[in-house]
Amino acid sequence: MTARRMVVTAALPYANGHIHIGHLVEYIQTDIWVRFQKLRGHRAIYICADDTHGTAIMLRARQEGRSEEELIADMQQAHVRDFAGFDIHFDNYGSTHSQENRELCQRFWQALREAGLVYEKEVEQLYDPQAQTFLADRFVRGTCPRCKAPGQYGDSCESCGATYSPAELIDPQSTISGARPEPRRAKHLFIQIEKLHDFLEQWTQQDEHLQPEVANYLKGHFLNQPLRDWDVSRPAPYFGFEIPDYPGHYWYVWFDAPIGYLASTWQWCKRHGEDFDHWWRNPETEIHHFIGKDITYFHTLFWPAMLHVAGFNLPTKVHIHGFLTVGGEKMSKSKGTFVMASTYLKHLDPAYLRYYYATKLTHKVDDLDLNPEEFVQRVNADLVGKVVNLASRTARFAHATGLSPTYPEDQGLFAAGVEQGERIAAAYEQGNYNQAMRLVMELADRANAYVESRQPWQLAKQPDKAQQLQDTCTVGLNLFRQIAVYLAPVLPRLAEQTGELLGEPITRWQQAAEPLTGTPVARFRHMLKRASLEQVHAMFEESKQAESETSSPAGGFQDSDEPLRQEPLVAEHCTFEQFTKIDLRVARVVAAEDVKESKKLLRLTLNLGGQETRQVLAGIKGVYRPEELVGQLVICCANLQPRKMRFGTSEGMVLAAGPGGKEIYLLRPDSGAKPGQRVH
């Protein structure tokens, strides 16, 4: 087997937030892959960095009254600590705000210029005169020009799905300062990526650089039409690298972020006396990117295009994974399932999560579900019950004697395990960790059955069976060690403990094929505690509390100012007269049904007392089920102009708070209120 050389990367975490268990899917997946490759004797380096540039960082630093550099340094420290807590080992963890990255950006830029792909164009963008910055679409909120829903983002309406430009919003507001943004024209630089269309068509569709579903997606969605030019510059103020030949403008964060992969590799090369070109400009070197499906576009179109033009290695493979759900649902801050890495570590062993993710990860883009009951049960049944138990039930008997001088007859179990090892390795290589874990557990099952059949606890009672006892334990411990080698990429600590128990560190895959004999066995020590559902729930509980504490104090309740930043207070007063024009009434939901064709709507029939009813189409399907609403009292606007919608006419609206999506909270009157009563 010739040693391969590979650069392996995980996506660069953004320096605007902490690492959570969703992020960890990727970092653990990548860590397992790199550890596996190293164990197999290949030269693989795990490269990552903090992604530090962009408007969001600039604004946050401003808000916290410190420099961007301070902010990103702190965040990097936190990230590195979180990763280390999960045994995620990077060969180099850099930052996109590094000298190496600046130089490399310059190199890419020059190549793009020389290829004639860069041109200047004037664009109109909203500008916040108070914060003195241009506003990305998501920093602008206003009323949808089509359906008049308030509080919509600058690019599209969550309520009716309309898309538009931020300039078309009614009463737009900056979510940063609350000021009314004004359209301003500014010059930007664009890259004509369409000129590389043929190259990208080829690269994405050939040689399995991408999973088939991803290749299809790109083909059907982007490559079937001209590729739009990519806006890669941002006018000052912006936190990033200023473009040397275009003063006052900065590279857009997505331009310099992937270049950070190279910059971080370069740092590693400098520290180890390696030749950078050897790692990034050499057809023998494999480049593997692990990313989430949300950033597919950047890594499969822009990024190969940039590498191609600048003359660096193209990715050998982009491994794309899905998102984490918890209990079948999106992670939610209010439910406490949005768990930070540091919170997890306070309650549970990192090995649990590494193993659990491994049992769920495949080469596909599918989402991965963390089911709390299954999590506990899997970890306990597989790791504690089957694997660690093997050592636990044999090591004690072998402590006094050590292992037998020659490897005993074992009914071919060890040899079968060696053979299984090739299947396990293939599964790891393909990213089918779930399959690898299943194959390993088969071995553990067989090993436990072996111990059961030899009954070492009976042998121990009979002095004349000492040799049989030693032989049985020698087999049991060697089978255990074989498993520990196969699990080493997932469970590095277990591999270490196994090395200590049997006196030989685990460093090579090949060790699984070389039984240990005649060596001492150390005193057995617990390797892994059992997990409990209570711990998992305690973790969720703390995650809930953490959410409300993150914000600035207001009175004794410490409510977050996040909602206000999302939807700033309306500056203009309304007169009492204006207020009374809105006829708000208590109403009872007398019927509720699903509007099948719609993603969001429920059809509610409201009774306002007596025979007075209103049919209302409410966008609350994602949160409320029809049956739970029937009979409930709500507040409705009774004199709202009826509105024709695709599924019928809506004759009013029910009042609710929250930004939308899963966060919708219906207003309900206190007990005693009667349908038809007016709200004053």
Added chain:
RNA sequence: GGGCCCGUAGCUCAGCGGUUAGAGCAGGGGACUCAUAAUCCCUGGGUCGCAGGUUCGAAUCCUGCCGGGCCUACCA
């Protein structure tokens, strides 16, 4: 609106054109007691979302429908 993915036992999933559809866990019965109430043996359970089509043969390929998730680029 367009697109991508998924829908197989209670749960998580494997199988993706060829013998009576599999695994782990959960459930039921038994054994054992060395081990972190761990382990071992036996066992019940599925019209492979629905409807058509292609084929000697379909969970597996094609079409449509239903249900779920996600994406929809100058957003990070």
